[in-house]
Amino acid sequence: MHIREGRHTTDIEPKRYVFSPQKTDIDHIIVYGRNGNLILDAVRWLIKHNVQITFLDWNGKILSTLQPPETTNVKTKFAQYHAFEDDESRITIARKFIEAKFDKSIVVMDYLKQRYPEIDFDFSEDIEKLKSANSIKEIMGIEGGVAWKYWNEFNKAIPGEYDFCSRIDQYRRATGAGDKVNVMLNYGYALLEAECLRAINTAGLDAHVGFLHEMNPSKNSLAYDLQEPFRFLVDMAVINLIESNKMDNNDFIRTESYSLRLKPSGAKKVTEEFNNLMNKKVPYKKQSVMWSYALLLKTRELAQYLVGKRKTIDFIKPAYNVERQDSDDIRQKILNISYSDWKKMGFSKGTLHYMKKNAEADKPFTMNAHVRERLEMWEEC
Template identity: 40%
Template sequence: MGNPLILNGYGIKITVDNGRLVIKNGNRSSEEKPESYYLQPNQKKITSILIYGQTGYISLEAFKWISLQNIQLNIFNWDGSLLSSVNQEKENNGKRKIAQYETYLDEDKRLGIAKNLIKAKITNSIKILDSLPFPVIETHLIVPYLNEVDNAKDIPELMGYEATAAKIYWKEFMKAIPEKWGFVERSGRESSDYTNTMLNYGYALLEAECLRIINTVGLDPCIGFLHEMRNEKRSLAYDLQEIFRGEIDVVVYKLLSKGYRVPKTDFLRMNNYSLRLREGGTDKLSKAYETRMSERIEYEGKLIPRRKVIERKGFELAEYVEGRRENINFLY
């Protein structure tokens, strides 16, 4: 997402005045005066707006301004899940979408893509565990399930291997998280421990990134190859997200383990005992995410930001479903 503007608190306001986008951040306390921002057209300092705020409004003219300037607007729920992502589709390629639908209906091709996704996810999980400085972590326990992926006869069987590998991964990853954070297993939304809460917020940032790339390459985010289609699901975004989830795990590990840069005061316990991140926590997590995604890694002989690797994989998938690429490989 590049350089994000993070908005928190109550009373957020986004309007347009004299051709400028006028943004008022939310009030976090009665004493604090919220910041204001003024963006000129074609000003490239802000590439995305992340809204974690509780109340406020965006004018219709502001939506138009944001769309014309190709700024991604992401709105998050209190638990960190992505409620909405507004980004302009760069390539409205009808033929590409038709090719995507045809590939989805081809059971062999769909299973082949799904296998490659899971191979990449498990391989990356092994790399993440190997990178953690804890000798008690037993990475080798996951390897047999990576070897079983090619033997899967259908997607349910494939998902079974992935689920078992993930269960082992989290058991080993847990060894690297200090006990004070109460991480005993991976849970979903409305988590009650600090680690899962941060993971949920981080995965939502990654989901928004994947949606932007899917729109950029002109694919349909609702038609995935691993995750089933449902009315409320962004299945293809979840597919692409699987490859890079480990990057979020590293971000959370560093925030919780390197001097405890996220204190417990950055969390708020809700009435149902689940946790949410306060403004300071979302700021720290979003900035750590940007740092990770901006780091350059080697890909096909070149050093490029991790974010660009996600884009490359999106383009490669688009080329594969169109028949312009003979094979698909999500490893990086």
């Protein structure tokens, strides 16, 4: 099978990829843009190799997805429908999705606060309210309040040139992308939705019947539900792109309707950063699994819970490590330590000079474990 990327510019030849039968190392292809060709032989080849094909439109929304044959366990779907029709069961599952979303929202806030001390948040009152919520409408109302707080604090980590105020206001959610941050988030959430659809398909569930989100024609309600505990990965991907200055103006384009869109070059950067996080390993049940596999495991656990093979359901685990090496505290120590003190600790002047440049550059950086340990032990006189 031969794949050629679209032509982004006239001076760069598009990359070409060749995959041999039974030796392909891909499981998902994203098609983004308005032009191109896909022959039926290629579709057949991909489906037989269990490769999902997702088509995104110019707005970064999912147009359609072609998936390998789904698991044909009708008992699972019937159990899903019965749980949806039972108010108590539906509310219990919906609450679990939002509990996990709140937990991961705190993870992102804690991660950002290490670098941006001005971030200030407290979701404790909302978490208590969620415990006693007895309707989907009430759960969604509590979630909306936390989302408003979350995006206002998230904004404090975004440089002014990105012109990002918030993703929502007190009265409505964002319906379009008028700034770079929102266009990246929208595209990232579409990638996450595609991953959720694949997990749902594998677990034998119905993507159109969710518990938190209402059923709606052509809407993948269960995929939206499953996104909630994993949206933080998209948020982290966008933060990483912004902090590392990987995105530039040439990665975006303004349409005639004044909406902002990702060019293919920008879409590729967001996709790569999202995949980096999805491929990151995390401890779960005495194993080390990638986040992409953790999503599949949680979907399977939901299916098992619905058919009675599990007594409880939880989307909070696995946990995400929020510690970062380039925290504000570490940066200040690097900038304040003298070359003489650094030399007494057994390190070279050149190493400290390089670290000071990193600290001043306001970009993410990492350090060797022994260097960071010594630095954390150092105290100013």
